[in-house]
Amino acid sequence: MGDKVMYEISLRRFLGLYALYARMDLDFLVRDARLSLMAIAADGLSNAASVSGVFLLSQRFGGIGGMSRWDVLFMLGYVTCVTGLYQLFFSGNNTGHISRRIGRGQVDHMLVQPLPLPVQLATEGFIPFTGCQNLLFGIGIIVWALRGAGHSVGAAFAAGTAGYLFVSLAIIIGLSYLFSSLAFKRQVAFEEIASTVVDDLTGMLSNYPLSAMPPPVQWTLITVVPAGLLGWFPACALLGQAPLGLSALYPLAVAVVIWALAALAFKKGLKYYVKYGSNRYNAGGHRR
């Protein structure tokens, strides 16, 4: 049934859903503009703070681990863009932190909607008005870094940057859904696993230029915990040379593997959830 409905969703309807969520985001913004603007400012400040440490160190020491201060700045701009895209398309309704929806028993609400689950997950998170600040900030940093370094930007460079950003975003989403699948069975224990994996672990580690780290750490951070693929690797590849002698397409290969694993785990988890349901609410409606 779900597959049949999904088949009937046209591109126009799909884009219409984006427009709908954009409108709802605008409504949210104007309903309490003071609070919304403060939240936007706080979020922007938080992101600036998370990249400022490495930025200030690179300014103080004229670069880090063989990367010039402009290279480091470009990398930080790239990381901020990845965070910004994630926020723009997957922050609303916790579609990026999907373990929260699963862990809180809210997948039930999605299953009764007259839309296929993948379509809901792809569109519900879109918040173009309250969630665009980090992407704009990141683009600004990238432009500043490229101008500072005297890099000329051609169509190929712009396309390469866009492609890497897409792949980095795919890696974060894939990791989030892969680990969030644990929440289908253990709802309380893994309700916050997505924020641990996406924000606390890979997100935080992606701010560091791995050029200053020994090779075993570099390898660990592009394989086991692929934080290096959200900033350092793409930045190095775009600025001249993919690190560790790897192909420039390595992040794409990792993204494909993570997505395959995530699809498998999520389907299996959802099957379990559909059979057994959520145990988060008691008969009185209170959350356990």
Added chain:
Amino acid sequence: MVVIMKGLIATIRMSAAGKLNGGVPALFAGYLLKIVYLLPMVFLWRSFAENGADLGGFTIGRLLTYTCVSAMLEAQLNVRSGAVSWHYDGQIIDLYRRPQTVFGQLATTTVGGWLPELLLFSLPMALVLPLFGVSALPETVWFFPCLALSVSLGFAVDFLFSCFIIRMQNATWLAFTLRNAVMLLLSGAVIPFDLLPWGIGGILKLLPFGSLAAAPLSVFVGMAAPVEVFPLQILWNIVLWPLAALAFQKSRERMVSYGG
């Protein structure tokens, strides 16, 4: 008096035990993250030192100690009591139904919550660090009063954030985000002020956030004399405590808390 003390000690014990409700393995997941956060900084410091960079008077040993002690005492250098998180889930209302002062309960539950981490993470780390050539002993015993002043100031800052949440109609997430950004950038817990460019560190030292983390850590590693940091710490305590008490008094009438 004895009854009050008994009550406070019982609250500390309950709070400490409460931290273990999710099981010790759950706590160790958090400790593992702290170590993961520590590693990039350790490698960065080593990289700068190996390249002969000017470390602003720091030796590599002192830098590593600064970073590791910052991780070990993270909860004390950035006090987070229930005053900022319990509006969200309704727990703050409970404080008004018990025969203890609100501040007394917030302080004891916070201190009680620190105990498992101090015993299971900070102490073992202090014992292990010397094996890696990193000292975990303070350069002077004046570090301890300096830490006490920092914790006291931390509670005042925490109360002010609580008032901010009340004023913003329970925008807990907003306050949480803002606070993390401020602490990351302005407290000196991650990067010592002496390593910042353009003389920024000299200005940040004067702000109250600098008295929270940078001051005790600098005294710990011997990069600042106690007489340099005590006056500012005392001054900020004198300024912020009455302000926090007054703001909390005024905010109580606006307090709304629900959840479950």
